[in-house]
Amino acid sequence: MIVVLHVVAGAAVAHVASTRLHDRSQGGFRRPGLGLLAFACVAGLLSHGVLDGLKHGYPISAVPDIVLGTVLAVAWCSAVRPPLRLLFAAVIVAALLPDVIDHGLAMLRWKAGWDVAVNANHIFPWHWPEGSGSLHPGGNDPARSLDFGRNRAVSLANHIIVLLIAAGCVLTNPRVFRFAPDPIDARAA
Numbered sequence: 001m002i003v004v005l006h007v008v009a010g011a012a013v014a015h016v017a018s019t020r021l022h023d024r025s026q027g028g029f030r031r032p033g034l035g036l037l038a039f040a041c042v043a044g045l046l047s048h049g050v051l052d053g054l055k056h057g058y059p060i061s062a063v064p065d066i067v068l069g070t071v072l073a074v075a076w077c078s079a080v081r082p083p084l085r086l087l088f089a090a091v092i093v094a095a096l097l098p099d100v101i102d103h104g105l106a107m108l109r110w111k112a113g114w115d116v117a118v119n120a121n122h123i124f125p126w127h128w129p130e131g132s133g134s135l136h137p138g139g140n141d142p143a144r145s146l147d148f149g150r151n152r153a154v155s156l157a158n159h160i161i162v163l164l165i166a167a168g169c170v171l172t173n174p175r176v177f178r179f180a181p182d183p184i185d186a187r188a189a
């Protein structure tokens with residue numbers, strides 16, 4: 001899926017993980033321990049596989065997607081309370097890591113038109129032809145063509161499902177944002 005959605009999925013995992021970090025004594029949240037950080041990063045990395053396994057097209061082309069994803073990641077990390085920034089940054093990076101590892105070189109060569117997304121030699125199974133739900137315009141392959149049958153509708157439905165689940169995860173802990181009321185103040189009020 002597009003980079004932007006992998007950033008959203010990583011941030012969603014971090015929102016859920018940060019529900020373990022409520023702290024009455026230090027302004028609402030404490031820093032994560034190594035165990036939680038590692039577990040959340042593994043969950044973030046695996047979220048990439050769930051998203052890529054779904055049938056999906058690419059609503060944004062590669063370069064604007066990478067730029068927008070980077071801006072979103074930086075904005076999200078700077079919008080959360082300082083003790084949680086490392087958690088959010090690490091999980092978002094973990095959620096992007098499979099693309100960096102499997103597609104990084106191709107991106108550097110500016111072949112990032114996503115036609116290189118399906119390759120049997122990639123490390124992660126969700127980037128193999130058998131595991132990827134990647135769809136592209138043209139052609140007549142039910143498993144690969146965005147234009148075959150109702151694949152566009154399936155892709156749209158899958159994007160909406162991912163966004164709704166991510167929104168649910170964010171809502172488990174919206175007070176991680178600096179502009180949200182402090183959890184301690186809110187309890188005292």
Ligand SMILES: [Zn+2]
Nearest residue numbers: 001052098099
């Ligand atoms: Zn991927």
